[in-house]
Amino acid sequence: MLKKLNLLTASIQAAVLAGTAAGTVAVANTDSEAQKVERIQVTGSKIKRFNLTSPTPVTVIGGVELENQGITNVNDLLEEMPQATVGLSPETTTNYIYASGLNTTDLRGLGSERTLVLVNGRRFVPGSVGDTAVDLNNIPTSMIERIEIATGGAAAVYGADAVAGVVNIITKKSMDGIEVDVSTVRPEQSGGEANYFSITGGMEADKLSFIASLNYTENESYSKLSRDFFANPVNSYGNPANADGEDNIPGRVILGKPTALAYYSEGGDFFTKNAFTTDGYLNHHYTFDENGNIRAFDNGLGMIPNPGVGRDANRYFTDVNNMGDGIFSDGYKSYFQTPLERVIASAYGTYQLNDEHALTFDFTYSNTDSTTESSPAFFRHTIRRDNAFIKDDMAKLMDDNGLTSVTLRQANEHLWGDRMYNQEREVFRTSFGAEGYLTDDWGYSTYVQYGRIEQDTLWTGEVLTQNLANAIDAVEYNGQIVCADRDAEGNVVGAIEGCTPFNTMGATSATAAQQDYIATTATRFAKHDQVVFALTVDGSLYELPAGYVAAAFTAEHRRESATTAPSENMEKGLIFGNSSLPMDGEIEVDELSAEISIPLLEDAFLATDLTLETAFRYMDYSVTGSDNAWKLALNWGVTDDLRVRLNRSKSVRAPNLGDLFTPNSKTFSSGRADVCRADTIASSGSKYKDNVIKNCQADGLAAGWMPTDEWIGGGSLPGYIQGNQNLENEVSNDYTVGVIYTPSFVDGLDFTVDYWSFEVDGAIEYFGRNSVALCYESSSLDNPFCGNFERDEKTGNITHFYTRPINAAQITKKGMDFESAYRTDVFNGSLSLKLTATYLIDDNQNSTGREEDFRNYVGETASPRWKGRLSAVYSQDDSSYVLTANYRHATVNDNDWTAEDNNYNDIPSYTTFDFMYKTYLMDELQLRVGINNLLDREPPRNPFTYDDGEFFDVKGRRLSIGAKYTF
Template sequence: MLKKLNLLTAGIHAALLAGTAASSVAVANTNTEEQKVERIQVTGSKIKRFNLTSPTPVTVIGGVELENQGITNVNDLLEEMPQATVGLSPETTTNYIYASGLNTTDLRGLGSERTLVLVNGRRFVPGSVGDTAVDLNNIPTSMIERIEIATGGAAAVYGADAVAGVVNIITKKSMDGIEVDFSTVRPEQSGGESNYFSITGGMEEDKLSFIASLNYTKNESYTKLSRDFFANPVNSYGNPENTGGEDGIPGRVILGKPTALAYYSEGGDFFSKNAFSTDGYLNHHYTFDENGNLRAFDNGLGMLPNPGVGRDANRYFTDANNMGDGIFSDGYKSYFQTPLERVIASAYGTYQLDDEHALTFDFTYSNTDATTESSPAFFRHTIRRDNAFIKDDMAKLMDDNELTSVTLRQANEHLWGDRMYNQEREVFRTSFGAEGFLTDDWGYSTYVQYGRIEQDTLWTGEVLTQNLANAIDAVEYNGQIVCADRDAKGNVVGAIEGCTPFNPMGATSATAAQQDYIATTATRFAKHDQVVFALTVDGALYELPAGYVAAAFTAEHRRESATTTPSENMEKGLIFGNSSLPMNGEIEVDELSAEISIPLLEDAFLATDLTFETAFRYMDYSVTGSDTAWKLALNWGVTEELRVRLNRSKSVRAPNLGDLFTPNSKTFSSGRADVCRADSIESSGSKYKANVIQNCQADGLAEGWMPTDEWLGGGSLPGYIQGNQNLENEVSNDYTVGVIYTPEFIDGLDFTVDYWSFEVDGAIEYFGRDSVELCYESSSLDNPFCGNFERDEKTGNITHFYTRPINAAQITKKGMDFESAYRTDVFNGSLSVKLTATYLIDDNQNSTGREEDFRNYVGETASPRWKGRLSTVYAQDDSSYVLTVNYRHATVEDNDWTAEDNNYNDIPSYTTFDFMYKTYLMDELQLRVGVNNLLDREPPRNPFAYDEGEFFDVKGRRLSIGAKYTF
């Protein structure tokens, strides 16, 4: 660090004590070296400043707060902040194929893709190939000095994606000595253990300062069945007491269910007649024993009986998920937390060339290994009457019922193994920079940065679907059991070469030959490269009566590219439920920005100071073209106690590489009737009926048209998921009005309140089969939805569809932030209390832009009215006691539900308490003992909330023990 900036540490310390971001104008006194004014830079502006106020709301989290919570991943703390919601985490990625174990943050609930995460004010390589969101697993906890959260659009200062705001993680720049840290977390219930170790060291010499760190974390998994509250869950059932209409009786009710078993069984099951035949419930349901003998399927509880409210005791709830011979639902065995192991090596160095200039070096290497899971491979096999493995009893059953085939449902986990997804991610990032002074009034900072993430994904427990179908279609041919080779009419004409026949009926295992033919693994290698070059100069332009006009000018070039290479069986779509083509995409962006701070008044009536700020940024993207972002702000010190700040800005979010370049990946539609068929139009009561008639005819479908091959259910229509290179940038307009009050009559107290509003237009949303209706219901065919499906030129039948991203959605969010801090001395110690809360006024989202698709989500589970966090720290001598309270207001599951719909819409408020005790056993040794979720608060007992780990604590009470030794 330059000697001229030695007071930086003191300035930052003052900012942390004030609980606000440091911001200001820098002016250098040219008389002597010692008189030059020190300037500091924090999130929200690239102008280095002198005073500690900012027009942009900024929350500062010191690195010690991570320690106070026993937290080893920064996202665990960020997700507790009221301004943020959970993006991705090990609790929310248990079924994600390409994102297992990711940790991302989401300011204002606008999406992780609209939150820009910086490290030391610079972009960081994304956490997943083709994305922009940063994986916070790659940030070494031991290197964090503080975190600055600037809420409000900041694209004018930092570029695209800073729509909801910026999370700037400031790392330590130097250290003289070595620090070793270890911690472990042990839940009261089994599973979910975590171990953390770090060693950090550095040196500070005359010209060279250096710090390096090695971090290791291992988080064990735990399943849903490992938690008491999930072992006896609740579920939603149709209410037999409901008479329909507005009878005051809920249509569905909540009921505990000790075991939830799926229809699918390991031995396979089928129906010889309709499952709900009039001659007895499920009386025609069959399965096989381990020897392949036919027997009746044990339906277990079947439909659960009415709990008894004075009506017919034989009435049943309309549910059949409790099948006695069924396997456990995969949801019950699945992870509550993805197992994750990570290693991070990082370093930062500064070499001071002289008093005016310094060189900087930054390096991060991270390796993360995470495993997630999916449901077992499950199939509906067609068993023909000529199958060689059919025994006499089943043959008689089929003949008696005149069946030429049956559909055998089967979960194949015991045959081919769990479908598991293992992903290893390697991140490499390094930057070289220079900083210093051009003159006494002007400074500069420049750097070049390269980052790469590589993802190796391995799928196990996969099945080659056609091979399995071939093996099951076994017949006797020339005196041998072979895999049938059939002609177009279904006649056996030979045997499929290399195929090993397989009998699924009652199968408990598969031979090695069958495994070799049917079971498989799949892989995908992906990489994402990021190159950034940036130059910033900042300083004082000229002097006004109220102070100096300060400015910062930035030029930045960034290139991002991504490629994926799937294995051959994935590329050809040969495996169960998974296919992907290679991706190859690249974007480049050139940016120029200017930021100016103009002091208007100083020491005037009702204006201790008044400063106007503005910023403008020009961006030129290689795919989406040019765009601009801007900011207008006012920082008004009314009195020494009262300050008002206003901020108005336009920000943009650019489509990421995945949005633009995702290659065709196979998918299927669950089907629906074609909106253009004559009887659909005739029976339609839609207000868009006239549009549909006009557009269908304009598309070449004559009046009275009927399809020859109807698009109806069963997953019959093939489609593709793919990117869209015609996307445009999203545009967000936001403003903030805030007040900071620091009363002189209460020493140590400050209070901040900010009103904020975001309006995002052209938000990117993915549309698939629903594009058909949206296309024809529009005013004309000139709309983006019409490009998401294709028709046969001769018949007019829909042949396939595309699921593509489109700039169609609108998002409006409004709310208020409250923050208060109080510090005082008490009982020979110091007491610090900090309260942070957010009140949500509006959360309006519209996926299509049409009036009827508007929804306000305020008050639902993901958008509670109130969220709050209270942190209390009492320190005395060498010890401190930390109590943290997290609160979320009562919500409902769905704002549109009424008492007529169900009796479980209300979700109560939720509060958890965390406690930590820290003490120094000696000057060099610190000991930490804490308990998270002190009262062991379980999630609400609600069928749609009790397993939502992103909103409620599903891990339970847990002990945290840690120690830190410095030498």
């Protein structure tokens, strides 16, 4: 590394010791060959500074903090920071297909797509094809020097997507020696074990320095039923004592039994009367034994007394330890964590050409493998009376009840097996660059970077839905059992060629021929390429009385492209629950930015220093056109102890490739009837009734119009999920006001308080069938919702709808951050305390843009008023004791709750404690022993949260053991 740049590490270490990088740090240069004070740089600015003052709030997390928590994935720590929340994680992607196993962070709860993750100040490859959010699984923990979190005002410095802020992961640049690290995590209850291994080594020579590492992690899955608290679940049901909606008696109450809801039977079940009535319900519910004979369905605990109406009327409860015939329940084949295996190889190197210039190189290869296990494919089959496999007892039952067919509900675990979604992701990223000094006052940094993610998805346990329907409709024809070929009236006119008949009534196995005809697998290959060219020059423009005007200028070109290639059966929509068309999309953007720091005052009354920070970025996107982001900030040192910072900025987020180019995939939706129906208009009490009448007639529907298709009344309407190339960039107005207090009369103590505000307009939101109502309720037909469905020109019937992203939402978030650090000597050691907390003032979101649709989320589960983290580290000799507490304030499930809704809206506060002990058995060998969730805190006992792994710890108390050897 260049001699002038060698001081960077020492300077940053000094900044880290300052707690929040908010104060002024003067770094003395002890290098006899370079007598200048080194310019250094932190996240939030590309200007290297002689005196370090942060223009925006920056929280610094040292790599040692990962070690102190026994953490091997960056996101496991970030999700505990009060400024952030969980984006995606193995705990929240157990039901996802393409996102299985991803680890993304989400600053301010504004969405992972609005958090820009950088590695050494540069963009990283997205974690999923077509997205922008970075999968933190691809960042090697052993290479992390520190993590810097800058919130607000970052888009002008780093570009789009930094609406909520930037997470900049700084890696180690060199090393002299080899380090081996191994660790394991063992939960108290079975499942969820994790194993980690890394080897890191490097060399520091006169001209060449490098570091390389190999990381391996294995996280095992664990089922929900493996945890005691889930085996004793908290369910609710319709309150029998509730008479109406005005008696102040809750409509739903907690069911005080260890029960689960059951739905489908593996052997198949059916009713001989309307399943949506409770009269005689249990007496008309049947299934099959292993020989295909009918028997009464085993309902477990059976129906509870007077279970209510609607969704409760068609459900039965069963003991979780005695499921009876019901195999679909809250606990069946569901997991708290997706299994994940990852291997990461990475390297960083610097070759010093001379005292002024150096070449840089970095490389990352990552392979992650995750498998999500789901329920077996489940169906509703129509079994006609002429089915050849119906036995005499079922035939008599149907005849006695006058049935020409029954609907058989079935989940076939033993026939086709569980559905498994396997995701293998390979990430390759490399860059070549140069950095150095052009003059004594001006430096430069340039690089070219290429990255790719390849994502292979394999589905097993899938079924060709039409083939299954063909095989089940088996009849006797010309003396043989065949798959029925029927005419429009349902009469058998022949046999379907190539079809293998199948008896699904009580079946537990299938022949090879039946498997070949009905069962299948599906695949999808996807890739995302990223290319970046960038050049930054920074230095001093001229000198003012208060100091030098510093500047940084950047030019950047970036290209993102994504393609997907689904298998033929997915492309044609032939398999159960999955269909997808190929995608091919590309975005190019050219960006120019300027950042200028202007010292206004120095050593004046009530102003030890006053600096104006400005930044402006121009962006030209190939799809959404040109845009800009800017920042104005003041950094004001009032006294040696007190500093104030103010920031006003405009940020943008460009739509990602998925938002723009997602191809058609089939979907269905049931819900509200067409608002243009004459009977709907006549009975409407909506404030928008006049708009609806006017707009429906303007759309060509005469007064008194009624649809001719029955399903328009509220049934299942076909639709398509697709991207929208007419999207525009989101725009956010950001504000930050902060105070940093470092009292000189108390050594080692500092306080930071920051008020922040985000107002996002034109936020991208997906709209589907609900677009129909929004279209006609608007003041005119000139609105973005009317393009999301189509009508038949002759009948006026809606033929289909589109689920598309639209720039219609508005988001407002406001809050305050508090951070304090204190360091002191205690007995024969040292004690370090660090408190970080966030108070949420506003969390208003509106998906439609209409004023009356604004909803306040503050105080609900995802948006607690207070979140806090306190860490205490006591070090003595070669040993350290680390205690960490994480706190979430008490919340409610729904701010719009009334006493009529339920009796379980309140969710208590939640605190967990982690402990770690570290010691050196010898100079080269470190041993770590820790306990996470020290008090074995379970999720709150509430129907909404008792199994919520997104915000609460569902893994339970666990022991972590690790060792590190350096040689």
